[in-house]
Amino acid sequence: MEEFEVSDASKKTKTVYISTIISIALVLLMLGLLGLVLVHAKNLSNYVKENIVLNIIVDEGAKETDVLAFQKELNANPAVKQTQYVNKELAARNLTQDLGEDFVNFLGYNPLTSTFDVYLKADYANNKSIDALKANIAKNPVVKEVVYQSSLIDMVNKNINTIGLIILAFAALLLVISIALINNTIRLAIYSQRFLIKSMQLVGATKNFIRRPFLLYAALHGLIAAFIAIIILLATLIYARKEVPEIIILNNYKEFGFVFISLVVIGIFITGISTWFAVSRYLRLKSYHLYR
Secondary structure (H helix, E strand, O other), X not given: OHHHHHHHHHHHHHHHHHHHHHHHHHHHHHHHHHHHXXXXXXXXXXXXXXXXEEEEEXXXXXXXXXXXXXXXXXXXXXXXXXXXXXXXXXXXXXXXXXXXXXXXXXXXOOOOOOEXXXXXXXXXXXXXXXXXXXXXXXXXXXXXXXXOOHHHHHHHHHHHHHHHHHHHHHHHHHHHHHHHHHHHHHHHHHHOOHHHHHHHHHOOOOHHHHHHHHHHHXXXXXXXXXXXXXXXXHHHHHHHHHHOHHHHHHOOHHHHHHHHHHXXXXXXXXXXXXXXXXXXXXXXXXXXXXXX
8 A cells, every 4th residue: 555655656746747847848948949039130130131232223335344343343342242243134034034025025125224233241231331332332433323222221220129129128028937937837846745845854854955856856857858948949940941941041050059058057047946945945834834
């Protein structure tokens, strides 16, 4: 009969520990997803800014050698990430493909002009830098006109800043919620062991002696939960890369490593602190309070 009771208690304890690990893993998974967004926010911001196009319309009378020389000059500019030269023939082919019919034959001539698509570096993707670059470019005789949407650039920069603040606020809120959830989960797990804690105390065990195994188990549970969360995150990232090839812009393995190590540290730290306070609480309680 006693063996049955011990076995039944052991099963209940294991069930509590497993549910605790799963709960902590799910919370750490949420933190990990948000952490990946935070550490890659700069990369995403740069990706958006560096896809803003500055269009340079080439003068129709410009010689091909002058145009190529001008492209080299553009590529050498510290504000320019890359340039793409689209001559009028290529522009006509692209537009014909988009329209689905040959407009050149219909009109009898090609009305399009040769252009440069200029992609700027993220640090220069603002109206002040672009205006300075535009003034410098416009001096070249090859250039007929420089076109860009200043309102779009302002909107992009403002939205990026706003989104950054929202993400930071959400991260702080989620961190507080995560700590509260993990703490409550640990307290429920320790609650099931309250009689064992008091029994050890009554037979003369010191507080540190009683806390030690609980803290070790807490660290182990935090570590296991962190590894479960990391495995799910890796699986999610692999799936995302297959479905969205552009996700390659997030391939910064140092940042991935930072997030994963942070999850391990957070998992161990929060479970350890929560366990310390939960065990200490039952060590301070009188025996008759355990039944309340």
